[in-house]
Every structure is written in C-alpha cells, then in structure tokens.
Amino acid sequence: MQLPIKITKQEILKIYKPIPLNSHKGIQGHALIIGGSYGKMGSVCLSSKAAIKSGCGLVTAFIPKCGYDILQISIPEVMVLTDVQENFITNIDYTILPNAIGIGIGIGQEIETQNAIQQLLFDNKTPMVIDAEALNVLSLNPTWLSLLQPKTIITPHPKELERLLGKWNSEEEKFAKTIEFSKKFDVIIVMKGAPTYIIDRETIYQNTTGNPALATAGSGDVLTGIITSLLAQNYEPIDAATLGVYLHGLTADIALPETGHQSFIASDIINYLGKAFVTLEN
Numbered sequence: 517m518q519l520p521i522k523i524t525k526q527e528i529l530k531i532y533k534p535i536p537l538n539s540h541k542g543i544q545g546h547a548l549i550i551g552g553s554y555g556k557m558g559s560v561c562l563s564s565k566a567a568i569k570s571g572c573g574l575v576t577a578f579i580p581k582c583g584y585d586i587l588q589i590s591i592p593e594v595m596v597l598t599d600v601q602e603n604f605i606t607n608i609d610y611t612i613l614p615n616a617i618g619i620g621i622g623i624g625q626e627i628e629t630q631n632a633i634q635q636l637l638f639d640n641k642t643p644m645v646i647d648a649e650a651l652n653v654l655s656l657n658p659t660w661l662s663l664l665q666p667k668t669i670i671t672p673h674p675k676e677l678e679r680l681l682g683k684w685n686s687e688e689e690k691f692a693k694t695i696e697f698s699k700k701f702d703v704i705i706v707m708k709g710a711p712t713y714i715i716d717r718e719t720i721y722q723n724t725t726g727n728p729a730l731a732t733a734g735s736g737d738v739l740t741g742i743i744t745s746l747l748a749q750n751y752e753p754i755d756a757a758t759l760g761v762y763l764h765g766l767t768a769d770i771a772l773p774e775t776g777h778q779s780f781i782a783s784d785i786i787n788y789l790g791k792a793f794v795t796l797e798n
C-alpha cells in the first residue's frame with residue numbers, strides 16, 4: 517500500500533481556482549441536489565445551502581412535494597423542483613442541465629425511490645456525488661454499481677462503507693478492500709472519518725483538517741453539498757473531493773475557539789465556509 521498524500525494547504529493551493537473577475541452565475545456552475553423524504557428535509561436544506569455557499573452560480577434541489585415550502589422559506593437562493601409524490605422521491609424527472617448532481621441525503625429507501633435512483637443512473641452522464649441512503653440503495657442492489665460513470669464520487673461514513681464492502685478485520689484490510697472497489701468501478705471514495713481518507717484507485721489522500729466538532733448530525737450532508745458545488749464549477753472529481761474535504765474540516769478548526777466542540781452544528785460548517793475560503797486567498 518502506498519503512503520497517503522497529505523491534503524495540506526500547500527497541496528490545496530495547487531488546485532484552488534479563484535473566481536474570475538468577469539464571472540457570472542450562468543457560467544459559475546449549476547448544482548442539482550436530489551434527496552429528502554418526510555422528516556429528513558433538513559438534510560437537503562443543509563446540502564443545498566452548502567452548495568450555494570461554495571461558489572457555484574445556481575443550485576436546484578429536487579425533493580418530494582412535502583419539502584417545497586421548507587426549502588423555499590429556508591433558502592430563498594435555491595430553486596426547487598418536486599417529485600409527483602408527497603413524502604418520498606419516485607421519479608427523478610427534470611429538464612434543467614446541471615453541471616453536477618449530489619444524490620442521497622435523506623432520500624430514504626422506499627422501493628419506488630430505489631427504482632428512481634436506478635433509472636437516473638441508467639440515464640445520467642453528469643458528474644455525480646453519491647451519499648447516504650443512495651449508497652445504501654447501491655449496497656442493496658450491487659449490480660447497479662456498474663451503471664456509475666467513471667470518477668463518480670462516493671462519500672460513505674464507516675457504516676455505509678461496510679454495507680458496500682462487507683466487514684473488514686483490520687485497517688489494512690479496510691484499505692485493501694476500498695482500493696479494490698475503487699479500481700473495479702473506477703470511482704473516487706471519500707472514506708469519511710477522523711481523519712477522512714480519499715481513495716482514487718491506488719492513490720490515497722489523507723485530510724489534515726477537522727476535529728470532533730464535526731461529529732454532529734448533518735455534517736456529511738453539508739460535505740456532499742460542498743463537493744457537488746465544486747464539481748459543478750468544473751473542478752476535476754479528485755480535486756473537488758480533496759478541496760471539499762479540506763474546506764469542510766477547516767471550518768471546524770476556525771470555529772473551535774468560538775463554538776467549542778459541543779456547540780458546533782452542521783449549520784456552522786456553512787457559516788464558517790467564507791472564512792475557510794478566505795484562507796486560500798492569502
């Protein structure tokens with residue numbers, strides 16, 4: 517196994533692209549966040565707000581009908597498309613042309629939702645981030661993994677990773693299985709944890725930012741929004757993953773003196789994103 521490449525500020529500055537002075541929202545990237553179900557709309561609010569706060573020009577959320585008012589009132593900057601069903605997603609039908617898609621947060625595992633995810637994977641050619649329950653749907657239907665476009669980014673926490681790979685008996689075996697999976701399906705795997713590692717075939721990246729303040733509900737939903745936004749801004753998938761993970765952790769490091777570990781919540785990741793981006797301009 518190769519030694520991990522540390523994701524430091526020095527490495528990040530090689531890939532970070534400041535926003536051009538003459539940019540406008542029409543060329544700054546359009547992110548589509550697909551997710552949510554009754555009782556889990558907060559996850560889509562967090563993810564789509566994180567996306568619009570990470571530099572892309574437009575964000576659309578695709579959600580079940582029950583989330584319409586919640587989304588529109590919580591984040592007026594984000595556009596909303598709704599499924600025909602009230603409480604969960606059954607048919608992911610849209611005419612917009614997003615530059616990147618983030619799917620899975622709070623989406624549930626209803627059979628109609630599973631079928632809608634399969635249909636999207638059949639049709640989709642847009643760069644994609646897959647998280648949360650969409651990963652569990654893939655674990656339930658492993659043959660669908662062959663539908664993923666090359667360099668799709670998947671962002672499992674340890675339990676979601678275990679559902680995809682099966683159990684491991686040691687750290688070494690966990691990495692060996694993850695590398696094998698990345699090679700087999702040509703996907704980038706963000707192995708969320710403390711620290712987070714990113715696996716791109718045999719290359720391993722190790723994040724250097726973050727702290728236990730991030731152990732809070734919705735923290736991963738926010739990460740999905742950040743990475744999807746960067747992907748929509750035309751970052752290469754591996755660069756979107758490394759920059760996203762670095763900035764996400766950095767928000768918690770910057771916030772720590774003010775919030776402590778206990779009072780930091782997922783919305784604070786979004787609140788501190790600006791300060792995290794500014795460190796890259798100096």
Ligand SMILES: NC(=O)C1=CN([C@@H]2O[C@H](COP(=O)(O)OP(=O)(O)OC[C@H]3O[C@@H](n4cnc5c(N)ncnc54)[C@H](O)[C@@H]3O)[C@@H](O)[C@H]2O)[C@@H](O)CC1
Pocket residue numbers: 555556557558559560620621622623624648649673674675676708709733734735736737
């Ligand atoms: N406000 C909201 O609407 C929220 C919605 N969420 C959504 O809720 C759904 C369920 O997500 P969950 O992740 O809770 O459910 P899961 O069942 O996938 O994960 C929870 C299980 O994984 C274990 N686990 C998680 N992180 C771990 C770690 N770092 N090390 C070891 N074990 C770990 C937990 O102990 C628990 O057994 C997802 O779709 C998610 O997007 C959550 O993100 C929470 C906030």
Ligand SMILES: Nc1ncnc2c1ncn2[C@@H]1O[C@H](COP(=O)(O)OP(=O)(O)O)[C@@H](O)[C@H]1O
Pocket residue numbers: 648673708709710711712726727728729730731732733734735736737738739
């Ligand atoms: N102790 C910790 N140190 C650093 N990062 C952490 C720690 N605990 C959790 N995180 C980060 O928080 C995020 C949690 O994601 P996830 O479990 O998907 O949350 P949720 O599903 O509630 O949104 C991941 O990015 C993970 O790396």
Ligand SMILES: [Mg+2]
Pocket residue numbers: 647648673736737
């Ligand atoms: Mg999660």
